[in-house]
Amino acid sequence: MSGGGDDFEDFALPEPPVLPVGAEVTFDQAGIDALFGFDAALEPAQKSGLKAVIESNTISHERLPMLEVVCERMVRTFATSMRNLTSDAIDVSLEEITSVRFGEFMKRVALPAMLGVFKVKEWENYGVVTVDSSLIYAVVDALLGGRKGGGAVRIDGRAFTTIETMLVSKMVQLALDEFSASFEAIEPVTMELERVESSPRFAAIAGPSNIAAVATFRVDMEGRGGKFNILLPYATIEPVRTKLLQRFMGEKLGRDRIWEAHMAAELFNTEVVVDVVLGEKHMRLHDVMNMAVGQTLALNRGPDDPLEVHCGGVPLGHAHIGQRCSNIAIRLATDISKGFPK
Structure with a gap:
């Protein structure tokens, strides 16, 4: 060149x-x-x-239909649990389910806020629950007997007290319990709140570029309330990712009861050729070629000795040979595949 x-x-x-x-x-x-x-x-x-x-912020969103079903089921049960906890008229709604990079989500958390880090024992991984300040003050007011209606007064620059943290932690654990119960139809899981942080830096459970699924819920409590988010990194939900991709509850991947019953019926009607080995004898090829009609072969088998039963060359068991209704018959002496090495 x-x-x-x-x-x-x-x-x-x-x-x-x-x-x-x-x-x-x-x-x-x-x-x-x-x-x-x-x-x-x-x-x-x-x-x-x-x-x-x-570092692109554009994410190819993978829709998880079963995760949406789980969150919708949680909305109903969590609203009932919150009514029992606060004795107030509470409305819970699911705003959206989206995918976002973990670092971008943490940057968008409006402070002050509470971030609860929880662990999913069965998956051996973590998730995050974020609660905004308006919902924090609304829950504290409701649990401490505050007046209904009107927004809670937000005090800038003040850190959350121990009582506020404990009350909100109780609500977060209640949400995780209902979230776990909603997951039971897919796979039983146990979610436990490990700690509550006030800074996103201390709630880092994944890399900034890792993709996570985020479900946003809104809680309305008679004129007050706010939002909270449940974040699950894709690495956390990987054990049940195939189940979350199902289009409807109860979808069986690779198994259908109708076809299962049909195949079972067809198998029972299938004809199977069974061979009974009367005996085996090693002979030279020269002797086999010189065999003539009427020649007798002596086998090392007696009339009462068990014979091997084969199907397609695969040993199935032992049987005794006999006669029934003028026909040669066999009676199995062992169960199928017992007594033979796998």
């Missing part, structure tokens, strides 16, 4: 430098930075190259 640049014309960088024939094309530091999206000339908000692909 006389010119190395002719074969790569379609992949040339913008405004390529004019180089002599046979000269090597090299990248300087500026070219490498531009390729990976670290060009200093670009604005900080703009990203390009491989860095833009890796």
